[in-house]
Amino acid sequence: MEFTFLYWLLSLHRPWLDQVMVMITFLGEAGWFWIATGVLLLCSRKTRACGLAILISLAAGAVIGNGILKPLFHRQRPCWIDPKVILLVSNPTDFSFPSGHTLAGFEAAVSIFFSNRKWGLAALILACLLGFSRLYLFVHFPTDVLAGMLLGTGIAVAVHFFIYEKIHPMNEEA
Numbered sequence: 001m002e003f004t005f006l007y008w009l010l011s012l013h014r015p016w017l018d019q020v021m022v023m024i025t026f027l028g029e030a031g032w033f034w035i036a037t038g039v040l041l042l043c044s045r046k047t048r049a050c051g052l053a054i055l056i057s058l059a060a061g062a063v064i065g066n067g068i069l070k071p072l073f074h075r076q077r078p079c080w081i082d083p084k085v086i087l088l089v090s091n092p093t094d095f096s097f098p099s100g101h102t103l104a105g106f107e108a109a110v111s112i113f114f115s116n117r118k119w120g121l122a123a124l125i126l127a128c129l130l131g132f133s134r135l136y137l138f139v140h141f142p143t144d145v146l147a148g149m150l151l152g153t154g155i156a157v158a159v160h161f162f163i164y165e166k167i168h169p170m171n172e173e174a
Contacts, residue, residue, distance in 0.1 A: 002141045006078055009136050010085065017136075022088050025133040027126070028101030031058055034108035050115035057107035057159045061152060065103045069151075070095040078138050085138050092139055098147035099140045102131035106152025107159075114160045127152075 027033040035058060041051030075097035079087055094100075105127030113120025131149060134140040 002143065003078065003082070005142055006135060006138055010138065012136075018088050021133040021136045024126075024129050025089060025101060025137055028105060028130045028133075031062075031100075031104040034058055034104050037108060037112075047115065050111060053111040053114070053156070053159050053163065054108045056163060057111055057152075057156045058104055060155050060159065061100075061103045061107045064155065065098050065148070065151060066094065066100055069098055069147075070100075073097045075141075075144070078141055082138075087138060089137050089139065096140055097144045098151055099131060099134050099144040100148070101134050102127065102140075102145045102148030103152040103155075105130040106149050107156045110153050110156035111160065114156075 034054060038051045038054035038058065041047040041054065043051075073095065075095050077092060077096040079085060079091055106124075109120060109123035109127040112123045127149075131140075131145040134145055135142060
């Protein structure tokens with residue numbers, strides 16, 4: 001069933017859309033965009049707690065998603081199972097479940113949403129596009145992306161309620 005959806009997405013490929021999806025997925029490479037966002041937010045007293053929440057969430061996601069779940073599930077990527085599909089990005093070398101791009105995107109976006117609804121909504125849209133780009137580019141299954149969304153949201157919520165809420169009042173008092 002997941003392959004049916006991925007093959008349907010292949011039918012949507014257009015040169016201009018291919019370029020857009022490659023650019024979007026690049027933002028999620030190694031979490032650099034979200035790490036930079038977190039670091040940038042650390043620079044201002046007003047946004048410091050949000051930046052810290054993003055970075056803590058990303059660290060937790062790296063440990064849980066990439067360090068524990070990917071090796072535990074050993075899920076093959078669609079591009080490994082069907083190598084006839086020509087990839088527009090480098091063939092990933094790590095396992096597929098969960099999607100790390102999506103995981104990091106939702107950790108950061110949900111963290112931002114808790115701090116600022118307007119910017120958080122924009123970040124959530126970008127996180128969704130990141131997840132979609134991974135499907136479009138044939139490097140993840142839909143359940144990998146769904147797991148990244150759910151896990152990223154869960155981690156960000158946990159960080160917000162267990163850490164951010166303790167840090168934020170201290171920043172306001174200082």
